[in-house]
Amino acid sequence: MFFIKSIYLLVVLFIYETHCINYAPVVTTRNGQVRGIIKTLDDGTELYVYDGIPYAEPPIGNLRFRKPVPIGNWSGVYDAVKYRQSCIQPDKLEPDNNIPEESIKSEDCLFLTVWSPLPKTCGTKRPVLYWIYGGGFETGTIFSIVNDVRYVAAMGDVIVVTVNYRLGPWGFLYAGTDDAAGNMGLYDQLEGMRWVKKNIEFFGGDPNLVTIFGESAGGMSVGAHVVSPLGAGLFRRAILQSGAPNSYLGSESREKSYNKTLYLARNLNCSTESGRAIVDCLRLKTADQILNISKTARKDSKSFEPIFGEDLMPVQALDALQKGQFNQDIDLMYGTVSQEGALFVESLFPNVFDPSIPKPKINVVAAKQYIQFLYMVFKEPYGGEVADFYTRGLADTDYDRLRQAVGYGFGDYNMACPTVVFGREFALHSQGNRVYAFRVTHPPTIPVFPNCKGWMGVCHGDDVLLLFGFPIRLRGITFTESDYQISRDMIQAWAEFARTGSPSKMGSANWSEAIDRQSDSPYTKYMDLNPNNYSMVSDYYKESCEGLWLKLWNVKK
Structure with a gap:
């Protein structure tokens, strides 16, 4: 969703939980044990929420711009009871006027949250909804009140998973090299799906009944996974809301994306002799240095977005659909609002x-x-x-x-x-x-x-x-x-x-x-x-x- 600003959110924040922590049961995943928190609806309905579970290794240092590395195992019990870091993004983008997200921003941001109604009869598995937020591929986080999905989980009697993914150049820079191949943010979402496939049964979810859904850039992302050969078998259904990968912002060629990389590199005094040289230089820059250039890139038509022509999205979305090169074994729902523009x-x-x-x-x-x-x-x-x-x-x-x-x-x-x-x-x-x-x-x-x-x-x-x-x-x-x-x-x-x-x-x-x-x-x-x-x-x-x-x-x- 493109950048929320509404005074009513202050009311919501005021009534948001401030009481003591009530722990949800410890769940044993394939990576280790996780302890959650109990959150409550206004009518007293309780949910088990496992907030901020790491699904990939922190994409920092030499992992900056690389595809996500699956999270390793941990010892002890991981406390998934609080907000973690949002991915690096500007506090405010004009002209959209988004509010600052309610958490610390860091490159170490690859977390997901599981929202679960209290368990049913033993052995009964719930369908899973996997939410991908919008924000123009530049802003957004699961640790925002905007992406609080408790009512979807509780009233829909479903498991809902929300996923953080990298944004801006961290998520979508393309340098033509194996360690900056573009679409890292989409690969983050994909890695989150793989985590769900392996682990959601331990939270009461059905790994064979996953629906991915998203709005705006999230809808564009969902569409990218629909046409991606890498998404096969990871989801059963998909919902696109106000966005698709065949849109102006939804995807572009590698050549166009590389020109944006050159723009970023030149503004940070990096050599543009090769993609390798650019990546080596950008890895030495601080997050703030990169952000200061990239946060105004949209005004110069230099903001990063997904690309086609690589493994995740081999061809343009409409070409893939017309050639039958997409995940045809899924059900689809899609839609818009009356005045998108x-x-x-x-x-x-x-x-x-x-x-x-x-x-x-x-x-x-x-x-x-x-x-x-x-x-x-x-x-x-x-x-x-x-x-x-x-x-x-x-x-x-x-x-x-x-x-x-x-x-x-x-x-x-x-x-x-x-x-x-x-x-x-x-x-x-x-x-x-x-x-x-x-x-x-x-x-x-x-x-x-x-x-x-x-x-x-x-x-x-x-x-x-x-x-x-x-x-x-x-x-x-x-x-x-x-x-x-x-x-x-x-x-x-x-x-x-x-x-x-x-x-x-x-x-x-x-x-x-x-x-x-x-x-x-x-x-x-x-x-x-x-x-x-x-x-x-x-x-x-x-x-x-x-x-x-x-x-x-x-x-x-």
């Missing part, structure tokens, strides 16, 4: 897109210019065609619809349509599995970002707030009964999908599969996630994602 255009152009401005200085010509400017930044040639598409039929006085048009122009390109097209291609090039889609159209009373209101609809990240049960935790305080209902229903649907491969229902509405594979012109059907009228809808993205963007991306219908 609103937050980003508002943060870039606040004097026009601030929803508190009733009559902003915008007209049809100006809206087109904003869209065309964005596509100049993306270095895409079709900005004019995109601008015409999203502004057609609008008048100069349609202030909110014009602002929405720019938001769609940004969000459909970056998040919504890559997710929709990924799910569509997965469904069309696989058989015998189940594929479901959704779109969140209910705006929570208190959004993730306080400036998300008015014309902005449901903003990027609001689905995570609903899914992780904040409206349940703060029911009747800051959230309405409708917020509570959709939060509860989403948890049940996600858990049911993890358990059976089908989300079953939302309220009284049956959740049918997304694609009719027998149709000559298949269009996607989505569950409209709105508690006032749960229903299946088939025309959300028919003209945009499945019309305009399939053509612009040269994807066969």
Whole structure:
């Protein structure tokens, strides 16, 4: 999820546990014994939480930029009862305004947390949900209140595992060498999955019933593992939320990534004679020195992201899907929120897109210019065609619809349509599995970002707030009964999908599969996630994602 900032989090933090530690039972894993902590929901329901278990050796010294090394065995009992270190990241990234994470940052950060309801009957194993956080591959941590998944575990009756992975250059620098081969952050996630496969049964989880899920960069990561040959057998199902690896930020070529490495090296006075020389030099730099350069890299289009063309992601995601080169033995669920791009255009152009401005200085010509400017930044040639598409039929006085048009122009390109097209291609090039889609159209009373209101609809990240049960935790305080209902229903649907491969229902509405594979012109059907009228809808993205963007991306219908 891209960078949380909301005043209501202060309320959540205030009521967060401050009492004495109540220990959970010691669990014997293949690496050693682990002691956890008992955490409690507001209704008294208890969970066993094993917080900050190391799953890989600290990637420091000569292991900086290398793929993760599996954790060795330890003696004695490891106390997994507190927050550990988050991976190195900036405290604040503009224009996203994320709050500082609530823990110390270090390169020694490869930890995961297991959230478990109290044990059932002996021998009964629960399905497992494996959460990969978002943050643009630059920020995020499992040790943030934002990624507190207690309600998913408790109300869904599932085991939930959350995983830290390296970010920025530590996670994604590519130097063309074996010890800086790129995608280290994805390999971290993969190593966490391998740990789960080996150990989750000791926590009451079923190692053969793992569902990986993530939002934004987390969704992009999930999609990367879906198309990766290295993920085979490690998960049974996958859920992509507002992100896919075929997006602008989701993956890039090795050549483009190497140019970013050169940029970092030059700014740190490292020799660029070879990738080997760059890596040797960067390993001598402090974390702060690297961070000071990399934290503003996004503004210069130099931020690091996953690459294709190596073992984890051999080819581009859509090519892999169309060629059938992906994990076809899994079920898939994917979806978006109603206005993926609103937050980003508002943060870039606040004097026009601030929803508190009733009559902003915008007209049809100006809206087109904003869209065309964005596509100049993306270095895409079709900005004019995109601008015409999203502004057609609008008048100069349609202030909110014009602002929405720019938001769609940004969000459909970056998040919504890559997710929709990924799910569509997965469904069309696989058989015998189940594929479901959704779109969140209910705006929570208190959004993730306080400036998300008015014309902005449901903003990027609001689905995570609903899914992780904040409206349940703060029911009747800051959230309405409708917020509570959709939060509860989403948890049940996600858990049911993890358990059976089908989300079953939302309220009284049956959740049918997304694609009719027998149709000559298949269009996607989505569950409209709105508690006032749960229903299946088939025309959300028919003209945009499945019309305009399939053509612009040269994807066969």
